[in-house]
Amino acid sequence: MTTERPTNWTDRDSRLLEGALRQGATRRELLHMLMVAGVGLSAGGTLLGIAERANAATPMRGGHLKAAGWSASIADTLDPAKGSNTTDYVRACTFYNRLTFIDRAGVPQMELAESIETPDAQTWQITLRKGVTFHNGKSFGAEDVVYSLQRHLDPEVGSKVNAIAKQMVEISATGALGVRIVLAEPNADLPTILGLHHFAIIADGTTDFTTANGTGPFTCEVFEPGVRSVGQRNDSYFKSEGPYLDSVEFFAIADASARLNALMSGDIQIAAKINPRAMRTLExxxxxxxxxxxxxxxxxxxxxxxxxxxxxAGFIEGMKHLVNREAIQKSVLRGFADIGNDQPVSPASRYYNTELKPAEFDPDRAKAAFDKAGLLGVEIPIVASEAAASSVDMATLIQQAGAGIGMNIRIDQVPADGYWSNYWLKAPVHFGHINPRPTPDILFSLLYSSDAPWNESRYISSRFDSLLKEARGLTDESKRTEIYWDLQEMVAQQAGTIIPAYMSNIDAYTDRLGGLEPNPLGGLNGYAFSEYVWLNS
Known part of the structure; x- marks a missing residue:
């Protein structure tokens, strides 16, 4: 059943009601205003609900927002090239801009670039936006883009996307607002690649990252690695819309329950990555x-x-059959996930291999494989942490399944602080947590190529590298898809990674917040929430 507005109610009346809302009138005061205007209580409640929803969708300026993520350490950085977790990505989006921005549909839109053109997907001409300034007043231009991109090629910098950037064999200025990029081979994904957080643009010559001098929506007022950051609105921001907030504070609360409690008590306005187990608490x-x-x-x-x-030989095979993916999906993740098949391209991608089936949960086959490896009864430590979402719960299920076949699996639960620098990529058996990436090439280049910076299982295959390079330059979508399917199968069968599920990210927030939207780069508007959200009074 639908309830219509009273016949004597006008659009002007609606605007007056919404204006009173924005000025802080209470619900009782608003209902009284409606009754004075001759609107009955029932219809008045309906109109007020309509006005509240309209008001919530109207961006408002002002307010200080406090948002909590789940992971932080003393290794937190304001150097976009070195960012390795969502904490770093949030700050990169808060203080810097990229040449392109990947929208909610996964399409790269122009940001610091005004246009990006190519005749052959190998030679690219970028025209930059005019009138942009850095926070210190320096004018933005081609030399800043050239410097920022060339840093990724310098081994001394330690860029996390060096393996991706190496395809740029020439990066040169073609004028004050022009940049030319020549790739080793054609790659039609370049505009998307330039929308990754790591490719945020810094000022020419920058070497000090104790603070941030970017072009972004907020200026950096406070940065305490492992603690917090505070940004103040950049009143000279080049975009006509946003940011709406006066200031934004971001920090981490590692414990998921504590993070949610902080939101419910009103201490924060956004709690990122809520544990699916907590959804019943919010109902x-x-x-x-x-x-x-x-x-x-x-x-x-x-x-x-x-x-x-x-x-x-046999250990990885045994572990694949010991992981009960359906139990993880239903019990650990409460249905907020799709079953995984041990490769990083999710069902959200058009390149997802629909014919690649996950390894079956089969304790008998697992036992036979472990026996072949000579590991039955041998204590196997698995490192887990709250830093890798739901990993402790996953490890517990694996441990229980192992006990049923005589496997002695020990869970080493370590603190979230320092997990990514001390355990990830280092421990023999450990959990990771990978954020979304917009193309298979980026995922494979970061995680599975022989020179991948985050090669979690140390997978090395010259054939894989060759096929990845071939797919990168193809404009024939059919052939490209075929190769990506082959690469997914190779990873699933040969690498030492188990991906039991593609997880849904759940961000919880106060109803006073507007503008939070899904994005293919991950939760919190692809970690760029600070620019796009607002607080209603």
Missing amino acids: GRDGISTLTTTAGNYTDLNMRIDLDPGSK
């Missing part, structure tokens, strides 16, 4: 909403092929 609770983004992030179990026990 029917007034004043709090959630945004679910299914873009392909996942928590994976990594077994290094170059270390024991991963180097023993």
Whole structure:
């Protein structure tokens, strides 16, 4: 049943009602105003609901926002090239801009670039936006883009996207606002690649990252690695819309329950990555909403092929059959996930291999494989942490399944602080957590090519590298898809990573917040929430 507005109610009346809302009138005062205007209580409640929804969708300026993520450490950085987790990505989006921005449909839109053109997908001409300034007043131009991109090629910098950037064999200025990029081979994905957080643009010559001098929506007022950051609105921002907030504070609360409690108590306005187990706590609770983004992030179990026990024939096969993916999806993730098949391209991608089936949960086959590896009864430590979302719960299920076949699996639960620098990529068997990436080439280049900076299981294959390079330059979508399917199969069968599920990201927030939207780069508007959200009074 629908309830219509009273016949004597006009659009002008609606605007007056919405204006009173924005000025802070209470619900009782608004209902009284409606009754004075001759609107009955029932119809008045309906009109007020309409006005509240309209008001919530109207961006408002002002306010200080406090948002909590889930991971932080003293290794937090304001150097976009070195960013390695969502904490770094949030700050990169807060203080810097990229040449392109990937919208909610996955399409790259122009940001610092005014246009990006190519005749052959190998030579690219970028025209930059006029009138942009850095926070210190320096004018933005081609030399800043050239410097920012060339840094990724310098081994001394330690860029996390060096493997991707190496395809840029020439980066040169073609005028004050022109940049030419020549690739080693054609790659039609370049505009998308330039929208990655790591490719945020810094000022020419920047070497000090104790603060941030960017062109972004907020200026950096406070940066305490492992603690917090505070940004103030950039009143000289080049975009006509936003940012709406006066200031934004971002920090981490590692414990998921504590993060949610901080939101419910009003201490923060956004709690990122809520544990699916907590959804029942939020059911029917007034004043709090959630945004679910299914873009392909996942928590994976990594077994290094170059270390024991991963180097023993049969161990990885046994672990694949010991993981009960359906139990993880239904019990650990409460249905907020799709079953994974041990490769990083999720069902959200058009290149997802629909014919690649995950390894079956089969304890008997697992036992036979472990027996072949000589590991039955041998204690196997698995490192897990709250830093890798839901990894402790996943490890517990694996441990229980192992006990049923005589496997002695020990869970080493370590603190979230320092997990990514001390355990990830290092421990023989450990969990990781990978955020979404917009193309298969980026995922494979970062995680599975022989020179990948985040090669979690130390997978090395010259054939894989060759096929990846071939797919990168193809404009024939049919052939490109065929190769990406082959690469997914190779990773699933040969690498030492288990991806049990592609997880939905759940961000919880106060109903006073507007503008939070899904994005293929991940939760929190692809970590760029600070520029696009606002607080209603």
